Amino acid sequence: MSTHVVVGAGPVGSATALLLAQAGEHVRVVSRRGRAPRHPGVEAVAADAAVPGELDRHTAGAAVLYNCANPSAYQHWAAQWPPLAAAVLAAAERHGAVLATVSNLYGYGRATGPLTEDTPLAPAGAKGRLRADMWLAAESAHRTGRLRAVEVRSADHFGPRVTESAAGKMLVPRVLAGRPGVVLGRTDRPHSYTYVLDTARALVRLAAEESAWGRPWHVPSHPPLTQREFAGRLCAVAGARRPRLIAVGRGVRRVAGLRNPRIREFEEVAHQVEGAFVMDSSACTQRFGLLPTPLDEALHATAAWWRATPTPDPDPLVRLEART
Template sequence: MQTILGASGQIGRELARHLKRDFTSDIRLVSRRPQKVNDTDTLLSADLLDPEQTLRAVEGSEIVYLTAGLPMNTQRWVEEWPILMRNVIDACVTHDAKLVYFDNTYMYPQTDRPQTEDSPFEPNGAKGKVRGEITRALLDAMAQGRVQAIICRAPEFYGPGRTQSITNATVIDHLIAGKSAKVFLRDDVLRTLIYTPDASRAMALLGNTPDAYGQTWHLPCDDNRLTYRQFIELAAEVFGVEGSYTVLKRWQLWLAGLINKTLRDAAELLPRYTADNIFVSDKFKARFPDFQVTTFRQGLSAIGDERAPSSNYGN
């Protein structure tokens, strides 16, 4: 059995589809309120902050995928992520299950230096610090031989369905609704974005590749990086809308953060929007040369097709 912890998010749901299509129909979906993605899925409700419920969620699994997320709330991240990771590692050790962890880049330096699997952890705030700490906890468990695991790291998302990201919320959703997009700080620096179905498909492939274990992998992205100006121009062309946008300055974001706690808690990420973001996935592409990475045009076209019946195209 292959189990997805945090199966209700976009990454978990797409992972379930790719596992069923390419590898197995014996899939367990775990979240507080899980829903089937495939007809053959098994559902289990669990709170991963509870060690006993986590043990039950992992029991009987050969491979466990940790795709759980927490709201953009700094206090909850600091308090809950270490507990969640400890519970999952302990459950995998107890039940001799392999672990595939979906990680992010919050702990990386927010500079224009290319990011590779060997990049140092130099977080800019509390959320980045705790993500670095839980990743190190998993690396320590791997080094000690307690658990076989893979770390799958991804940059910022964009994608279909319930994809939650700054790019979806401030650019894609606005353009599709016929509104002006919002860009943080600069529109002329390069962004590396990963298409969520690619992230899930790559994670399914890694989890079912025995020699991939014991390593960190950057998940594959389109290397034809665009600035937000170029991304918005392309999106507007694909969606058939006007590509208007506003660049929000730091003081505007600070003022907005006074009344919007989510935006305030995301403030530590702002430096990444002032410099080129070069996330390098060459290691994955060399190991899996046949993996087809979705281009920005292809990804945006798929999003546009999905949203078309209820969109405001042409407004």
């Protein structure tokens, strides 16, 4: 039995911890509030991983260090991500742990076609540069023999515990309850989605595969759907009525952003929902045989979780749209 340290207790971190614990591994989840899924094999630790040296106390002896953290508010990324990423990288290097990082597609910038792992990093703004720089630092450390690193990149997540996403609290619980779902951008452009448990499975598998190290991989994901198609398929699977959608365009977002910094910061990545944004994950499937969870199964689990979960407070964007 090995020790695995997971930084972050959000949807991916929690799913990763459970997968490892169910496989008989000892898992230590490090989060600011000491949260972790309940399982005999999971140890919860309250610590701020971004504080220099804090993560070191909990990483000694770890076989793998999983960076599943994700500052929730866009407006805090510039302050929170660099020290956190540096601390995780330093801890993995110091203790000889494999560094397995969860990332997204921001570093690619604007898509001109399906995104593959060979698509050059061309960030369209500060958030994309942060994500790209994190990987470039890990890749450099791997290339120079300071540590072993791998990164998995997902499209927009959906699934249990995923609230801050294009398929999160503004859409899923609302359409399941028969209310208009709120989506940002266009409803008729192809868009890739990734089931959150598939990200956790890919992360665990690739962290253990020496042949996977030293490069990024796209999480096996379903064929792209438009936002309207995604909502319709979800409701059909869940037995809910045909969804109505409110598409929030640039004008409404601009007004909302005057009061809400998170919405204002979103404009930097709005290209992902204004045009086609498709991720090609075939390389991971071909190399390791990983497949996405069947879509209807994933949507059923998503609907079941939301129906068992209290509806979050209305998003400020939803309240503004209701008044316009």
